[in-house]
Amino acid sequence: MAIDINLPDEKGHFGEFGGRYVSETLIPALTELQNAYEEAKKDPNFQKEIDYYLKNYVGRPTPLYFAECMTKELGGAKIYLKREDVCHTGAHKINNTVGQALLAERMNKNRIIAETGAGQHGVATATVSALFKKDCTVYMGEEDTRRQAINVIRMELLGTKVFPVTSGTKTLKDAMNEAMRDWVTNVRDTFYIIGSVAGPHPYPMMVRDFQSVIGREAKRQILEIEGRLPDLLVACVGGGSNAMGLFYPFVENEEVKKLGVEAAGLGIDTEHHSATISVGSVGVLHGSKTYLLQDENGQIKGAHSIAAGLDYPGVGPEHSYFNDMGAVDYTAVTDKEALEGFKFLSKTEGILPALETSHAIAQVIKTAPGMSKDEIIIICLSGRGDKDIHTVTDVE
């Protein structure tokens, strides 16, 4: 069966995945959001507004940078970096928060909530909340507030309340539970900005649409520079928003291979990883049906990754669909490999990548040498690594 890029269907399904598995209280809010989004999409002014802020505030288009030193060092395919790390706030996350904040404006919602893992989405949400004068609360696992302390400070400076979540595994999934609880309680005046292509319909679709600017730009840029499409796209996958943003505009170009890199943590044969698609099974969490890390009784397992932003036992439902349709390949690299990727890019190109992004770098270190010199790889350099310097130096 051919891949269908016109998904999700009306009920939010990507094949068997996705949907809207939430309590009844939230259904009207999701319907309202879906209607508002569909309407906004048809309004040229909405797109114009997004474009304005992406250009003048975020700093788009981001460069598609030929990583000449990295290419030489690895001795294989030509490597390009899609530089999302130079976006305002230091990661791709703001592409989505600008879109959702503008939607919140249209819907007259004055209170914003969000969940965050690494803190990048939290910072991007705090930033647009400051910009659009919204009251903002970000839920963050207590464990993550420790390992991403700099981002907590950044959010607070931006006027956001950071709420450390102490339930469950104290990481991203628990932050999302707590954000959902807040939303269900304050649903009438609150806009929930979900940071990944996860959650109930319409979030996976909406976040994909807002992040697709990455792939649309990359496509135009590579055609300008090389006069042809790339052979391989590589991006890290936690919930999967930067990967979806890069891959989606290329989905119909089947000749362009796509590789999503999950976090293998201490190894996918251990209990400590976040390789949801690589070794997980289908289930329902946070409003959608997708691949999950779970035990035989349907309890969600704690994930692990050195990168807080990948430390999530689920994945966006459209990735599950792409996996089952064979449209995207998924693999996983370990904490150790990611650290090597971090150091490699820092030294060869003078760019400190986020530890999340370092998973994609680590995979390319393995893949590029086996490809020929006239082949082209684009890596989504989803974020910068300043937030991770403590983690990296602590390991050493």
Next chain:
Amino acid sequence: MNRIEEKFSVVGDGGRSALICYLTAGDPSIELTRDIVLELEKNGADIIELGIPFSDPMADGPTIQLASERALANGTTIHDVIKLSKELREHSEIPIILFGYYNPFFAYGLEKFAKDAKEAGVDGILVVDLPPEESEEFKKHLDKNELNLIFLLAPTSTEKRIDLVSDNAGGFIYLVSVTGVTGSRPGMEYSLSSLTKDIKVKSGIPVGIGFGVSTPEQAKDISQYADAVIVGSALVRIIEKNGKERDALLKEIGQFTHSLSGSCFKN
């Protein structure tokens, strides 16, 4: 007529509303959950909701979250909850509803679950995160086994939602009293009577009210217009307080239930 329908019919004839009691199964232990259920029945509980603990209880407040964590720490699984239902059936005809999040049911296998639950003497299923749109497959298997699939409605529900849920609901409709998670709230408002009446007319089945109900006074107010009063967190807090002190726990939870059930009367 199944046990749920029968119960509502008996209770209604007696000028009462039904008292529905929620417990997280396995908190503080499966054995004590059994003893508590029997004690609740003795003290006037009409229907029991057995919560299947879940790692990510998104719709629950802190009280039931912690109960869920304790039950999971005890190793409680959905298999244990089915087994417990079967054991309860040997001692009691009280209607049993299994209450939980979708993933454990899904992981069990929907068809197998429906069969096993029926065989254990379960009467109804309520899945917090399974709205009618996603429930077709599960409902098919539950219908085949004559198990009620109970749905929620909320103060935010639109007319269209009320119609959709009314068309699909079995047993009774669980109306969430406020927007929010489970757990008691002082000073909650009851402007729910007209919504309740509206739903009753549309669905033609009983309507129970829950979330934040914790006192006999509230139970009495709700009984004036609804068919059932649903109490959860207030009971779980008594369990939390007493832990495995069996006698003290049964005594306190029995007395509390008695005071609630004595208030479930229409004037």
